[in-house]
Amino acid sequence: MDCMIKIYRHESVLGFYKGMSFPIASIGMVNSVLFGVYSNTLQALTSTSHQDRRAQLPSYTCIFIAGCTGGFLQAYSLAPFDIIKVRLQNQTESRVRPGSPLPRYQGPMHCAATILREEGFRGLFRGSGALMLRDTPTLGLYFITYEGLCYQYTPTGQQPSSTTVLVAGGFAGIASWITATPFDVIKARMQMGGVKQKAYKGMLDCIVTSFRQEGLGVFFRGFTINSARAFPVNAVTFLSYEYLLRMWG
Numbered sequence: 001m002d003c004m005i006k007i008y009r010h011e012s013v014l015g016f017y018k019g020m021s022f023p024i025a026s027i028g029m030v031n032s033v034l035f036g037v038y039s040n041t042l043q044a045l046t047s048t049s050h051q052d053r054r055a056q057l058p059s060y061t062c063i064f065i066a067g068c069t070g071g072f073l074q075a076y077s078l079a080p081f082d083i084i085k086v087r088l089q090n091q092t093e094s095r096v097r098p099g100s101p102l103p104r105y106q107g108p109m110h111c112a113a114t115i116l117r118e119e120g121f122r123g124l125f126r127g128s129g130a131l132m133l134r135d136t137p138t139l140g141l142y143f144i145t146y147e148g149l150c151y152q153y154t155p156t157g158q159q160p161s162s163t164t165v166l167v168a169g170g171f172a173g174i175a176s177w178i179t180a181t182p183f184d185v186i187k188a189r190m191q192m193g194g195v196k197q198k199a200y201k202g203m204l205d206c207i208v209t210s211f212r213q214e215g216l217g218v219f220f221r222g223f224t225i226n227s228a229r230a231f232p233v234n235a236v237t238f239l240s241y242e243y244l245l246r247m248w249g
């Protein structure tokens with residue numbers, strides 16, 4: 001609440017939408033990598049189509065491997081867009097008034113160009129190791145939760161109802177965000193390395209420094225807001241996925 005009030009006072013309602021244009025433009029592509037790789041890997045592992053898998057749930061190991069593969073590849077397609085979002089969101093100066101100095105990054109394209117100029121191409125992938133660790137196992141868990149709940153609450157052989165898909169998708173989102181939060185904190189700190197504070201020597205240095213300075217609680221920053229956001233976002237994501245597969249599958 002304190003964070004919300006301060007953002008509103010300092011940056012007005014626009015502060016809540018900071019850094020959103022790139023994520024909105026890229027989310028379709030990033031999700032199609034995740035869901036496309038997941039579905040195709042599962043198909044390759046089990047030789048069954050999406051429809052067949054409704055009658056007989058593949059093993060949780062296969063679902064986990066397919067989810068992790070999707071998560072791994074998603075992390076690398078997300079990395080350059082995500083670092084721009086994080087850099088812009090961390091730029092907390094009030095909106096520019098005449099005479100005040102320009103912010104370091106003046107928008108997403110300017111931010112991308114500045115990172116490329118100052119930190120090189122690899123700069124766009126700063127923190128991508130932590131992003132990969134955040135997304136690989138937790139997206140395995142994401143699909144296990146989703147498929148498991150759908151299977152549990154759907155009569156054999158039938159398609160899950162929209163309500164089942166919404167609830168299973170929502171819980172899948174919560175399960176994966178709860179487990180992803182510690183690495184989400186590290187990822188964001190690595191991505192900000194060199195901008196506001198000294199750059200970390202590596203992921204381990206970031207984990208140890210953060211723990212020493214702020215204690216164990218640091219790894220759960222943003223936990224409540226991440227989980228609250230996860231339910232509606234992932235309920236709608238899975239409903240769209242199921243509908244699109246039924247229409248075109």
Ligand SMILES: C[N+](C)(C)CCCC[C@H](N)C(=O)O
Pocket residue numbers: 134135138139142173176177180230233234237
């Ligand atoms: C793995 N981790 C929990 C980090 C992300 C899960 C991605 C699901 C969805 N795009 C979302 O933004 O909630």
